[in-house]
Amino acid sequence: MKQETTSIERLFRQHYSKMYHLARYILFDTDECHDVVSDVFARILEDKITLLPDTEEAFLLRSVRNRCLNLIARKSVKERATRQLLDDTTGVMAADDDERLDQLMLIISHLEPPLRQQILRLRYLQEMSYQEIADNLCVSKVTVYNHLSQAMDTIRKHLKTTKR
The missing domain is CATH 1.10.1740 (Rna Polymerase Sigma Factor; Chain: A)
Structure with a gap:
């Protein structure tokens, strides 16, 4: 030693x-x-x-x-995703950030399957890498990527429909 x-x-x-x-x-x-x-x-x-x-x-x-x-690379992916979510939500409820956050959390809580919710939370709340999430949940990195991509699409659609 x-x-x-x-x-x-x-x-x-x-x-x-x-x-x-x-x-x-x-x-x-x-x-x-x-x-x-x-x-x-x-x-x-x-x-x-x-x-x-x-x-x-x-x-x-x-x-x-x-x-x-x-x-x-990690910062770039995180910043792009955050910027994209913020760009999509800017016109939705610019007056009240708490309300926007509540709406976002509600959308996330209704994501299906539950694995998608879990992957999204691990990625953006716990800031885990794709590989760490894959290892943690015993799935492939491709599965992690696909679920994140579909979750972002779902969130974007919900926010656009509430924007109208």
């Missing part, structure tokens, strides 16, 4: 600056950059990854880059 700690400390001291600057170049957000670099080191500890001295820097930088790109 002491050797693992010493090894991770050496990696941290030797490579943190380069890893942070790479994350900063990609994300432009100080807090997210620190989180990404910390996540990479946490993964090394959790998975007990052994790095070869001649490839450790490349592995660490590639890990930071991949984690940053995954973070951007």
